[in-house]
Amino acid sequence: MSGSGARYDLFPTTLMTFELGETGMNADIERHFLEDPRYSRADQAEQSDSLNLMDLAGEVPAFARLQALFTEKLKAYCREVGWTGDFDLAMQMFPNVAPARHYVPSHNHVAHVAAVYYVNTPAFENRPLVDHGSSMTDYWRPEEGVLILHDPRFNASLMGGWQHYARVYPRPGLMIMFPAFLWHEVTPHFSNAPRLSVAANFTLDPKGEAFQKRLAFSV
């Protein structure tokens, strides 16, 4: 008697991509990013997440449009991962205006779900939108302006063949959504045109959970 074994691929990490044909919205956001001096300050990257672009929706209607697209796709994402119900949603949209040589070190987001919408990016030739099948040898291959997603399993990099990674080759109009715990980074680019994207954080509190109380707390 011999058993063939049973396999369970437990705890997948769901990334979703949406390709949106929003050329008018992209043009409006690009104009705002390039013309407003706040995005050309030397400390723009350090300050980017202290701004919520939702506050500028009156001034830049394209941000209201993008907010609606983010929440629409968040619904799709939550349905896909089986997260349904009524929630209080805390949401932030913040700018990434990256001039040549800019890069983003490895990080994750203090939220439940993270998303990025690409307004303008350098073009890639012969690259898939998401490459998640390459060998670990290719992990060390430098490429400009790609988003690298790291294996979120604790210390998976110490487990030899268990380690995986994915690269996203962004293009204008792409929205991606993933769990906020997922470590990711962006490699430098050297294009003359800045790399423009909007990131979003979502924190969902289920309504009606009376056992949690909100207190003022200062240290």
Ligand SMILES: [Fe+2]
């Ligand atoms: Fe990020």
